[in-house]
Amino acid sequence: MIIIAGEIDFDTAANRDRAVALSGPLQHATRREEAGCWAYCFSADPCIDTRMLVYELWADEASLADHFEHQNYFNMRAALGDCGIVAANNKKYRCDLSEPVYDDTRTPRADFFTA
Numbered sequence: 001m002i003i004i005a006g007e008i009d010f011d012t013a014a015n016r017d018r019a020v021a022l023s024g025p026l027q028h029a030t031r032r033e034e035a036g037c038w039a040y041c042f043s044a045d046p047c048i049d050t051r052m053l054v055y056e057l058w059a060d061e062a063s064l065a066d067h068f069e070h071q072n073y074f075n076m077r078a079a080l081g082d083c084g085i086v087a088a089n090n091k092k093y094r095c096d097l098s099e100p101v102y103d104d105t106r107t108p109r110a111d112f113f114t115a
Contacts, residue, residue, distance in 0.1 A: 001038075001098065002064050004056035006090030008042075008080065013049040015084040020044050020052060022079040030072045036063020042076075054090055064092075 010016040023042040030040045036059035045051035058064040067073050099114050 001095045002056075002058040002061065003093045003095060004054060004058070004064075004090060005093065006054045006088065007045065008052045008054060008085055008090075009048075009087040010050045010052070011084035011086050016044060016050050016052055019080050019083040022083070023052075023076060026072055026076045026079060030067070030070075030076075034063070034067055034070055034072065036060060037067065050086075 008019070010019060020043065027040050027042060030037055037056075038059060039055060039057035041053075041055045043053050043055075045053050058067070097112060099109075099112055101108055103109050103113060
């Protein structure tokens with residue numbers, strides 16, 4: 001599993017809001033059309049009015065590689081590129097283990113507790 005997480009900063013709050021609006025149809029298209037896409041979300045940061053948060057979840061490297069060649073990816077880059085980006089910091093993480101946050105007693109756990 002691969003997680004992409006990050007943020008994109010825009011020159012104005014209005015441009016961030018425009019980017020969020022323009023990205024909506026492309027988020028839907030990516031989720032609908034691309035195999036291995038488990039989550040694809042570009043949303044407004046509720047604390048920084050010029051920032052968009054990025055969260056993607058991909059099944060594997062092959063599905064992410066396919067995404068980088070898909071028209072949805074190129075369309076998203078074009079849409080956001082016209083919205084006054086001033087900085088971006090996006091990272092990918094390879095995850096080999098996932099577990100629930102809460103155990104059977106509904107207690108949140110920071111440790112990995114299942115076998």
